[in-house]
Amino acid sequence: MELLLEDLSTQDRYKFLSAVVIPRPVALVTTKNRNGLCNAAPFSFFNVFSEDPAIAILGIGVKPNGKSKDTIQNIKDVKQFVINMVDASIIGAMHIASAEIPSDESEIDYAGVTLVDSKTVSVQRIAEAPASLECELFQIIELTERRALVLGKIKAIYIKDEIIDPATNRIIPEKYSPIARLFGDYYAWLGERYTKGIPSMDDIQRLGLKAGEIEKS
Numbered sequence: 001m002e003l004l005l006e007d008l009s010t011q012d013r014y015k016f017l018s019a020v021v022i023p024r025p026v027a028l029v030t031t032k033n034r035n036g037l038c039n040a041a042p043f044s045f046f047n048v049f050s051e052d053p054a055i056a057i058l059g060i061g062v063k064p065n066g067k068s069k070d071t072i073q074n075i076k077d078v079k080q081f082v083i084n085m086v087d088a089s090i091i092g093a094m095h096i097a098s099a100e101i102p103s104d105e106s107e108i109d110y111a112g113v114t115l116v117d118s119k120t121v122s123v124q125r126i127a128e129a130p131a132s133l134e135c136e137l138f139q140i141i142e143l144t145e146r147r148a149l150v151l152g153k154i155k156a157i158y159i160k161d162e163i164i165d166p167a168t169n170r171i172i173p174e175k176y177s178p179i180a181r182l183f184g185d186y187y188a189w190l191g192e193r194y195t196k197g198i199p200s201m202d203d204i205q206r207l208g209l210k211a212g213e214i215e216k217s
């Protein structure tokens with residue numbers, strides 16, 4: 001099958017693109033409105049794209065009624081947000097927070113998670129999350145009236161001590177299991193981890209390393 005984007009409806013574009021580019025991490029984004037009420041919502045059009053400046057990007061659409069989602073409205077108003085990574089400990093909260101909860105109510109009241117103060121932004125993070133990125137608004141790119149890219153400058157990274165190896169100060173891959181969004185209602189967990197270094201030109205040319213000889217693990 002080969003598809004030309006110009007032949008596809010918006011809905012089909014979404015369906016194919018979000019099903020082809022997988023897995024995607026999920027950001028459970030906390031924001032606060034002008035009255036200080038905390039909002040939480042999951043976003044899987046999300047990743048980090050740069051470390052200096054440290055930039056995370058969210059792709060945010062509109063509500064079914066065409067109005068702004070609370071997350072982007074709050075980011076425009078307060079200019080700060082926190083990306084909480086989602087693992088098994090907050091999976092229920094992620095699903096609850098994706099519901100269309102009225103703007104004057106907090107998803108946190110339904111989600112059964114705890115808010116704690118962040119170090120560098122006034123928006124709180126979710127205490128149970130394995131890792132959180134505290135962000136200041138860097139830029140909003142309005143692609144259309146229905147789609148925006150929100151670029152956040154990461155000011156601090158919180159990581160749970162349990163997943164850090166004290167000897168190396170690095171995350172232990174086997175202990176960190178964020179959920180992966182596939183498409184629609186499909187999700188996946190990380191499976192087996194393995195390591196493989198980047199080959200040098202010397203490996204490829206002089207030693208004649210061939211792609212077919214590189215084992216998966």
Ligand SMILES: Cc1cc2nc3c(=O)[nH]c(=O)nc-3n(C[C@H](O)[C@H](O)[C@H](O)COP(=O)(O)O)c2cc1C
Binds near residue numbers: 039101
């Ligand atoms: C796993 C998951 C990922 C999602 N990813 C996105 C996304 O990338 N962009 C988006 O606009 N909505 C996404 N949604 C839908 C929003 O979470 C949903 O519209 C939410 O109600 C928005 O809340 P808010 O109005 O409080 O911001 C996703 C939902 C789920 C369950």
